[in-house]
Amino acid sequence: MVTVAGPLWGKMVDMPHRPTINDVAAHAGVSKSLVSLALRGDAGVGEAARTRILESADALGYRSNILARSLRQGRTMTIGVVLSSLTNPYHTEVAAAVEEAAEHEGLSVLLAHGTHRRDRLDARIDLLLDLSVDGLVVVSSWIGAEALERAGRRAPVVMVGRTEDKVPGVDSVNNDDEHGASLAIDHFLAAGHTRIAHVSASSRPSGAARRRGYLRAMDTAGLDGNARIIDRSTDAEALPNQLSEALADGFDAFFARNDVEALDVMAAAADLGHEVPESIGVIGYDDSALARRARPGLTSVRQHAEVLGARAVELLRSRIGGRSDDIHDVVEPRLRVRTSTRSPATAADDAG
Amino acid sequence: MVTVAGPLWGKMVDMPHRPTINDVAAHAGVSKSLVSLALRGDAGVGEAARTRILESADALGYRSNILARSLRQGRTMTIGVVLSSLTNPYHTEVAAAVEEAAEHEGLSVLLAHGTHRRDRLDARIDLLLDLSVDGLVVVSSWIGAEALERAGRRAPVVMVGRTEDKVPGVDSVNNDDEHGASLAIDHFLAAGHTRIAHVSASSRPSGAARRRGYLRAMDTAGLDGNARIIDRSTDAEALPNQLSEALADGFDAFFARNDVEALDVMAAAADLGHEVPESIGVIGYDDSALARRARPGLTSVRQHAEVLGARAVELLRSRIGGRSDDIHDVVEPRLRVRTSTRSPATAADDAG
DNA sequence: CTGTTAGCGCATTCAT
DNA sequence: ATGAATGCGCTAACAG
Numbered sequence: 001m002v003t004v005a006g007p008l009w010g011k012m013v014d015m016p017h018r019p020t021i022n023d024v025a026a027h028a029g030v031s032k033s034l035v036s037l038a039l040r041g042d043a044g045v046g047e048a049a050r051t052r053i054l055e056s057a058d059a060l061g062y063r064s065n066i067l068a069r070s071l072r073q074g075r076t077m078t079i080g081v082v083l084s085s086l087t088n089p090y091h092t093e094v095a096a097a098v099e100e101a102a103e104h105e106g107l108s109v110l111l112a113h114g115t116h117r118r119d120r121l122d123a124r125i126d127l128l129l130d131l132s133v134d135g136l137v138v139v140s141s142w143i144g145a146e147a148l149e150r151a152g153r154r155a156p157v158v159m160v161g162r163t164e165d166k167v168p169g170v171d172s173v174n175n176d177d178e179h180g181a182s183l184a185i186d187h188f189l190a191a192g193h194t195r196i197a198h199v200s201a202s203s204r205p206s207g208a209a210r211r212r213g214y215l216r217a218m219d220t221a222g223l224d225g226n227a228r229i230i231d232r233s234t235d236a237e238a239l240p241n242q243l244s245e246a247l248a249d250g251f252d253a254f255f256a257r258n259d260v261e262a263l264d265v266m267a268a269a270a271d272l273g274h275e276v277p278e279s280i281g282v283i284g285y286d287d288s289a290l291a292r293r294a295r296p297g298l299t300s301v302r303q304h305a306e307v308l309g310a311r312a313v314e315l316l317r318s319r320i321g322g323r324s325d326d327i328h329d330v331v332e333p334r335l336r337v338r339t340s341t342r343s344p345a346t347a348a349d350d351a352g
Numbered sequence: 353m354v355t356v357a358g359p360l361w362g363k364m365v366d367m368p369h370r371p372t373i374n375d376v377a378a379h380a381g382v383s384k385s386l387v388s389l390a391l392r393g394d395a396g397v398g399e400a401a402r403t404r405i406l407e408s409a410d411a412l413g414y415r416s417n418i419l420a421r422s423l424r425q426g427r428t429m430t431i432g433v434v435l436s437s438l439t440n441p442y443h444t445e446v447a448a449a450v451e452e453a454a455e456h457e458g459l460s461v462l463l464a465h466g467t468h469r470r471d472r473l474d475a476r477i478d479l480l481l482d483l484s485v486d487g488l489v490v491v492s493s494w495i496g497a498e499a500l501e502r503a504g505r506r507a508p509v510v511m512v513g514r515t516e517d518k519v520p521g522v523d524s525v526n527n528d529d530e531h532g533a534s535l536a537i538d539h540f541l542a543a544g545h546t547r548i549a550h551v552s553a554s555s556r557p558s559g560a561a562r563r564r565g566y567l568r569a570m571d572t573a574g575l576d577g578n579a580r581i582i583d584r585s586t587d588a589e590a591l592p593n594q595l596s597e598a599l600a601d602g603f604d605a606f607f608a609r610n611d612v613e614a615l616d617v618m619a620a621a622a623d624l625g626h627e628v629p630e631s632i633g634v635i636g637y638d639d640s641a642l643a644r645r646a647r648p649g650l651t652s653v654r655q656h657a658e659v660l661g662a663r664a665v666e667l668l669r670s671r672i673g674g675r676s677d678d679i680h681d682v683v684e685p686r687l688r689v690r691t692s693t694r695s696p697a698t699a700a701d702d703a704g
Numbered sequence: 705c706t707g708t709t710a711g712c713g714c715a716t717t718c719a720t
Numbered sequence: 721a722t723g724a725a726t727g728c729g730c731t732a733a734c735a736g
Binding site for chain 3: 385398
Binding site for chain 4: 030031032033034037044045046049068070071072073074
């Protein structure tokens with residue numbers, strides 16, 4: 001009746017008693033074992049008993065206690081997704097894709113968000129594992145390899161979008177960042193651009209790979225002398241200055257590490273009075289909702305978040321099914337051309 | 353050693369055995385009760401035993417099983433957040449704010465995403481409640497009042513951003529949508545606009561309230577004859593046509609239901625060759641990251657996601673602390689003026 | 705005071 | 721179709 005006054009977070013005792021399997025058993029006049037069997041559709045339950053039990057359960061509003069069941073079974077039919085960002089559409093699109101795929105398998109998804117703080121991310125992973133999720137999808141490159149390896153020993157773990165290091169015991173699904181970057185550069189080249197800069201605020205693995213891809217593509221095109229990287233990692237506010245410097249130096253094409261940064265470039269360019277794509281071209285990465293919504297529409301390297309998410313769930317399933325060798329899947333990115341870049345044809349016309 | 357081959361999702365048995373309290377007890381040569389007491393810092397544990405136990409726990413890498421503990425205590429130090437959208441920045445900003453506030457209370461946050469499907473949202477709510485979260489924050493107006501009321505009987509529940517109906521037993525935190533709408537309209541009026549349309553794809557409670565606010569403000573200004581609502585609920589693709597019609601009819605100011613729709617308006621306007629803010633003005637709602645990042649910067653009604661999230665956690669805490677009366681908090685919105693609208697001063701200059 | 709035993713919380717599962 | 725055992729940790733009652 002009265003609520004216990006814990007220091008801050010006490011257990012509430014004034015919540016109505018939740019019916020347990022015992023209540024149902026008593027109500028139906030059978031043993032709780034039989035209730036358990038009946039509720040889970042076991043064949044060896046008499047018709048009469050079955051209906052009586054179902055009615056009782058319904059009448060009492062019984063729902064089995066997941067904690068108790070999970071404790072016993074060591075299985076929850078739930079998978080966890082750990083995110084380091086809720087604000088990057090690409091991350092949330094992957095999460096949504098995982099959820100969609102999981103739903104088809106009859107699995108529920110729990111999300112945990114850890115900001116970019118390693119300690120919090122680690123704590124979230126532990127929380128989900130402690131809750132006995134049947135598998136874990138990690139959409140973050142901020143988590144330490146050790147933490148991932150430890151997690152991988154407790155449950156199947158798939159990391160999405162973490163390139164570079166392969167963590168033993170942990171599967172991964174990635175897009176080919178280097179190749180994706182070269183798609184962007186090649187598109188610029190085809191449109192006649194030669195002064196192509198790369199904009200990146202991050203040296204996270206995927207960012208580093210895209211940068212490598214950029215440098216390699218420039219190199220291949222014989223433009224390595226023209227390469228410039230606009231590094232925003234130290235001061236994100238510096239972009240307008242960095243951009244106007246680059247523009248002054250003749251750069252007219254900007255390949256950004258992701259869509260968010262590409263929009264920053266477009267915004268800064270607009271503030272500087274430059275027209276996209278007439279004056280400069282911009283390409284992003286991820287092809288998230290941001291790219292579709294932007295004006296002009298942002299040309300972007302598509303990572304196929306839906307594919308990545310679905311594949312992650314597949315990997316979890318096969319791992320749960322007993323696979324013991326690690327799988328590292330690579331999904332080929334594709335360029336989604338919109339209007340933030342001149343088309344190759346137009347460039348040819350201009351040139352001709 | 354061998355993995356059980358369940359139909360699809362079987363229990364993996366090749367995961368290493370996780371040390372239990374019994375293992376620690378055996379290792380330290382004491383009873384498991386003493387281990388429990390020692391680990392939780394109980395005073396009545398001898399110094400010698402305490403250190404031995406802590407060492408053993410450490411050596412074995414023991415972590416208490418949350419499921420077992422929660423089952424026993426009925427408390428998890430975890431709160432759940434249910435979202436119907438991962439793609440609307442406002443929603444995720446509220447979630448992040450809840451997380452931040454929860455962290456200060458020593459609480460972990462689990463997120464669940466249910467799309468806009470009622471059945472899935474309901475299932476997620478049940479899942480979180482089954483996991484014995486200590487409280488639930490619902491950031492969705494798509495959940496039925498009955499489901500919320502039921503949830504409110506199981507655990508403290510706060511809904512954020514759901515206006516209209518007050519659900520008995522459930523607290524709420526809202527911004528004043530009608531007032532927020534009037535802030536937008538008044539800003540347009542001050543800038544000299546009189547042909548102000550409202551763009552909305554939703555008649556969800558908050559959308560309806562903003563619409564009412566719009567109509568009332570127009571009415572107050574004696575412009576009720578000029579009111580027009582561009583309804584996108586039936587066909588989101590129709591916006592370009594609807595917009596060009598409105599423009600043809602002389603409308604030059606558009607108040608959108610939220611930032612996402614405001615950006616749609618800006619994009620469509622750009623496609624139609626209209627300049628913002630020179631040719632038309634646009635105001636959004638939420639003042640999410642989208643508004644900051646847009647170019648021109650989007651003038652938007654600020655909901656204060658951080659405040660809403662923090663307040664939600666406060667309400668949960670006081671409810672857990674024993675409060676039994678419902679609280680419905682209202683946070684006053686404010687207009688964040690950016691460059692998608694002409695300034696009142698400019699308008700005066702134009703007029704003079 | 706220090707530490708132990710027994711039993712609980714709830715559902716599943718095995719042997720009867 | 722059932723009682724007992726099980727999973728793991730917490731806690732009231734009790735013994736040294």
